[in-house]
Amino acid sequence: MLGGQIGSGKSTMINRLLEIGHQQPDVVLHFDLESLNLDTGDFWGITLAGLLDRAIRCGIDLSFCALPNELGRREPNDWKGLLQDMVPTRLSMKAFSRRSSVFRKIGRNASYVHQVVNEIGIRLEDKLARPLFVLASGLDKFNTAGSAFITMQDPIRSILRFKTLLEVNAVHLFTAPGSPLHQVDRLFVPTASSIAVIKILAKRMGAYKQSISDELYTIAEWSGGNLRQAVRILTHFGAAKRRRNCRSAECLLQAVRATKRDFFAFSRSPSKDLMAVVAKTGVLNSSLLGLPGDKETARQAVYDNWLLLGSHKEGSTWGAVVNPLVSGEFLQPSTLEDEESRLLGLYATTQGISSVGLGPSRDYEDEKGNRSVKSGEHIKWELFRAGVEQPIETSLAEIFDVLASALLSKDRVDRAIIAYKEQRVVEAARSYLFAKSNSYEYQTCSHTVIEGGKGKHPLRDLRDFLSTKADVFSIAFEGKWSVQQLESIDRQRDMFLEFQMLWWVSMDQLKQFLPCWVNLRQLFEVFVIEDELLQSLSAEEIEADIAYFEELRNWNPASKESVITNLKFVLEHLKSIRNSNVHA
Amino acid sequence: MSTHRDLHRTRLWETIIRLGFTPVGREADWLHQYSRSLGTFWECDQVKPPSKKGVRVKGVIDCVPLNLLLEYEIGSAERFSIRFLCAPPLQEKDRMWTHDVDHQHFSLRTRWFNLAKAKKVKKNRLTEDDVREILSGLLVHPAVHQHLVSPIDNHNIRIGGGIDNPFLFLFHLRYQLCPDIDKRNRELTRLVTLFYRALTKNGIVTANELMNGTD
The missing domain is CATH 3.40.50.300 (P-loop containing nucleotide triphosphate hydrolases)
Incomplete structure (x- = not known):
């Protein structure tokens, strides 16, 4: 599984590596070519068509089933016709509706098609006398919160038995133990260094790099190490220069604004607390990516490139920066002292006491034992730490x-x-x-x-x-x-x-x-x-919770339908899933 | 011996210009295809096709990275000008220089070509190396040329000073102002194959083949 954020250069890297290695995949499945609103039939259809195409070209005997007849009402051995139905070479209304009808049938008979896909793959491996190399590209376009992410899981599970390279988004690398992606070996494409970005932009500019050598450095800084973002800023910079109505600095500013508009105009903003913590520490804890319902909006921030992930640090921390294009929105001067005072005032009012003269404690003792007064920035930082950085109690x-x-x-x-x-x-x-x-x-x-x-x-x-x-x-x-x-x-x-x-x-x-x-x-x-x-929940936490409930139950026996019994059932169930994953 | 060889290559030189860069009666079409090919070859925005007024054809090519505007005007195959305009932002356009060709004045080079034209290129003596050398002299490394000094000091850009054919001059600019060296090399190889085939087989190079061959 090769994962990286949008625009990090995954596809380019895969293409280049395949070219250098003189090794082309046996089967390429493009899951992002048509639409991102795919259902079960579409995912299985793309998988089946990819394998079928290769099988026909290899002259594989496919007489083990009559899929052409069952799906396309063709002769039982008319596999080329079925492939034509699924991937029409010539577009027409008739071809489109025929394709939709075949994919609908595939969706309704997914478990049967699953078996056929398996069998074709096995026969291909026998013929090639080596593991079947499958490249599944475009999976990175599917957000973990979308329905497509659920429907794609079965087809993905079916091709994982072959030698498969999955192109996924960075957030897919942090999936739950229940997901088929969880057990796959993973490689991460981090953000590039400024020097690497400058090299790539300079290569793109060829002989003309000298004419914008100063600007290249600035563009690299604004890219945050995301290659597509760097190229987009460069393109907008060229367009602004072409209008010839401003100087380089203004052209750069226009380019940055235009790129921000392109990438973030319709993107939902993550929480300011999360962004402030990342800006301050330069790291992101991967446990935030697994919070239920994406509580801290970390998954969304990484998926939409509000945060750019660098290399792995230690444990569950990863180097991260706030995307320079949007950092201005999150790094406003602190207004925390006002906010603290407001909350204290509110508390005082609800308790029926005067809010006059109330303020946050600003006494502070540093590591050397010197006493001083906390700055507003310091208090804000403490609040964010309390809200975001402290590990969640995992019961x-x-x-x-x-x-x-x-x-x-x-x-x-x-x-x-x-x-x-x-x-x-x-x-x-x-x-x-x-x-x-x-x-x-x-x-x-x-x-x-x-x-x-x-x-x-x-x-x-x-x-x-x-x-x-x-x-x-x-x-x-x-x-x-x-x-x-x-x-x-x-x-x-x-x-x-x-x-x-x-x-x-x-x-x-x-x-x-x-x-x-x-x-x-x-x-x-x-x-x-x-x-x-x-x-x-880790395995240890589940065990600890079960032990806790056991103790509670012995002390105060509850009826079978009680909340405790319910929670205990959930824990036992989670334990069994986790154990089955470990054995797998 | 060297006289025969030089004469052979002089004929070849003239023939290649005639095949690729003398679109008699199809000038507007040639220039239209030329403008379209620039966007693809330079990987930049599309260049506007030229406009025609009477017999004159006028066009503008914007070379953004160099802050350079190229305005060309072709009256006939023997009379044309290309103005190199420096166009820095927020300033009046400063004219830098004009490449002007006026055949009312004597030019030894042209007269000599006409002498060589009398005999055809001998196909049995023709090699791909001959074609490569001629194309190199015409497009890649014109013997008489100028280099840019500012805003970039790049020795790979050579503006040919002695080219009197407007179409050849424009085509050599297409090559010289392409920033990607690898792409230039691939383009030269493509052109060698194209002209060698034309010289040994059908004797035709269409504007489409010249501009839009697979890269």
Whole structure:
């Protein structure tokens, strides 16, 4: 698995290495060529087409199944025709609808196609008499919070049995133990040094590098070591110079502004606390990338290049800088003294005492024992440390607190689908989360079950529920939904824009739902609750929690359905998943 | 011996100019393709195609890294000018120099070409090395040339001082102002193959082949 942030040069590096090594992959799967709104059928279709293409060129005997007939209504041995259906060489309306129909069928029969993909791969290896080299490119375009990241996992798992190179984003390197990516060997492409960036820009400028040698240094500094960003600034600089209405410094400024607009205009800003801590320490703790619901927005900050990751330091810390293009927004002069005073004043008022004369303690003793007065910057730094840098207490209950904060607090994501593999895990999580909701720090939350299937009217039920009064609407999807019912929900996309919602869907159902939710899957972020928990809890912490609950139960026996029993079940379940991963 | 060899190469020199850089009746088309090819070859923004007024064709090429504007005006194959304008930001454009060709005045070089034209190139004596040497003299390293000193001091850029064919002059600028040495070398190899094939087989080099051959 080769991972790096957007624009770090992963694809270029792979192409160059393959060229130098005179070794081309047997199968190349481009997952990002058409659209980023892919469903199960698309992912399996791209995988099958890639292997099939190679198998046909190698003259592999494919008579072990009749896929051409089953998917494309062709002669059972017309594999070339099936490939043509999946990857039409000539675009037309007819070819497009035929391709969509084949991919839909593939999506509905994913586990069967899985077996076919396996068999073709094995036959290819027999023919080549060496491991099959598969390059899966473009996976880096799929954010871990998107639905596509869930649907791509099965096809990825199927090709991992071959000699596979996966091109992924940096955030994919920090996936949970439950993810298929977790067990794969990984290489990270960090940001480049200023000297390396200057060399690359100079090579691009060729003989003309001398004419902008001073500017190259500045551009390299503004790039933060991200190569695509450096090239984009250089391009905008050239365009600004072409207009010939300003001097070099102004052209540079225009180039930086234009690049910032290109890369960050539609990107959601991460938390200021996180950015300030990284700016101050120059490191990022990778445990922040695994926080449930991306509580500290670290995953988002790395995925969208607000933070640029450098090399691995020690333990779980990585060198990191705030992207120079956006650093100005986060490094404003400290207003903390005012904020501290305001909070103290608020506290005093609620306690019925006068806020006059209250202020933060500024006495300070340094390492040598000298007493002095804390500066505003110092106090701000302490606050950030308290909020962000201190390790989270890793008991299950506290992880649930973090999850509740990510899903229910006022700065939560607007719409999330929470997928689960085990019903009792989600029940435990839900009862814990809802016990937390409606408290002073969270918004009011209302929950219902919407059932689909014959004789049911889920859309009407959903509309009725949304007309009630609540801040956050929590909806569990149950029953045997028909395609028409799912598609009718999908068509209501615009209606959902104004609501904050949590949808609870089992993983098995989600695989069936997502192909029908073409619009909705772009609107929702997707969490897999077991993965979120596994990412945050180590094996030792799970053991310690179980021991704690055992002790508690012996002391105060609880009924089978109690919260403790539920939490204990969750821990046992997580333990079994983690153990099975270790054995694998 | 050396006289025969020189005469052979003089004929070749003239023939290559005639094949690639004398688009009689197709001047506008040649220049249009030329403008389009600059964007691709230099990997920069597209260059605007020239405008035609009567028999005169006028065009502008913007070489941003050098703060240089090239304005060319072609009246006929024997009369043209290319102005090299220095265009620093926020200032009036300062004219640097003009490359002017006026055939009303005697030029030994041109007359000599016309003598050599009388006989064709002998195909059986032709080698790729001959073609490479001629193209080198025409495009890569003109014997009489000027170097830039500012804003870059690069000895690889040679502006040929003695070129009297407007199309050849423009084409040699396309080569000389390309900043990537590797790309230049690949381009020369491509042109050698193209002209050698034309000289030994079909005798035609179209503007499209000249400008847009695979790189």
